[in-house]
Amino acid sequence: MYKHEIGTNAGRIWQALKETREITLQEIAEKLQLSTEDTALALGWLARENNIFIQKKDGVYWVSDEKEDIMFRFG
Numbered sequence: 001m002y003k004h005e006i007g008t009n010a011g012r013i014w015q016a017l018k019e020t021r022e023i024t025l026q027e028i029a030e031k032l033q034l035s036t037e038d039t040a041l042a043l044g045w046l047a048r049e050n051n052i053f054i055q056k057k058d059g060v061y062w063v064s065d066e067k068e069d070i071m072f073r074f075g
Contacts, residue, residue, distance in 0.1 A: 009034060009042035014051065014065075022064040 012032050017023065023031070029039040043063060046052040053064050 006038075006041045006045055009038055010045040013039070013042050013063075014046060017052065017063065017065040021066075022062055025061040025063060028063060 009032070012034075013028055016028060016031060020028075025036070025039060025043065028034075028043075029036050032039070034042070043052065043054065047054055051065070053066065055062055055064075
């Protein structure tokens with residue numbers, strides 16, 4: 001896959017996040033009809049630019065367009 005395609009998919013994901021605010025990696029892939037790999041590459045692009053927040057909840061990756069307030073716990 002070329003950078004242009006990854007960037008295009010990143011833009012599509014960014015627009016979808018403006019509508020949903022928070023969504024799982026699998027849901028965004030299905031919504032945009034992208035493979036899991038293409039979705040992950042585009043999310044990586046957005047994450048590298050600090051445009052999204054990704055967290056894992058109960059084994060599922062969730063993506064949001066804003067960082068949530070998180071209390072860090074140890075143990």
